[in-house]
Amino acid sequence: MRRSHTISLSIDYPYEAAYRFLSDPRTYGDWAAVDKQSFRPLGNGDWEGTTSLGGVRHFRFTPVNTFGVLDHAVFTPGDTPLWTPMRVTPNEGGTELTFTFYQRPGMSEEEFASAIEWVTMDFLTLKSVLEARWR
């Protein structure tokens, strides 16, 4: 097993709308660490884009479902996709989000801690993007 770290946050934005937004891959570039201009669908259902750290990656998303599951995989073309679990659930008029991040092979403790901070930033961005839509 790899080391894992689960991020959870509350978003003051209705669950149905949050799920609709997040389950559309076209919105991924609005909050995730990928260059939005480069982010485009490939013919096979996957997407391709340049990450903020540089380098082209492929992205694969979970099909739309009724459980709020938003798992996605980010991988170098040709490699085995490493899925990161993500889910939204309702909380009254808002949304809870959980995201589990894994320590990747070759990633040092410092790099893992740093990556968690970067990912947390992504989700704070997402929170502000969604909460701004609401107002």
Next chain:
Amino acid sequence: MLKARTLTVEIARPPEDVYRFLVDPANLAGWTMVQNGRPEPSAGPNSWAYDGPRGTVLVHFTPANPFFVLDYRIQAGPQTIHVAHVRVVRNGAGAVLTHTSVQQPLVSDAMFASEEEWMMSDLLVLKTLLER
């Protein structure tokens, strides 16, 4: 919005095994305080009754699904006393269980904090049971 708290526990067993154990309501008595589980079809197709420390409770489970989602709602009399979103995810050959409790309006902050401590303790019992 209500306050929510997420607990996680890593379990050195394949997620399929963890899910298969947890999706069976009969197994709840093996690692929590409730006993004597029995289906309660009048309350819903996935509802069970249990004898708890403070009387009978009804637990409404999520139907079996391919995402290993195990959400549940606990009812005592007419009142919902606990709501949680639970999921088992893959971590290599093992699993990570995430458990997000949503504090219900009738539950005080002190009671919620206490429940979460009990829940973490239950989850560690579950981990021990499944890794044994």
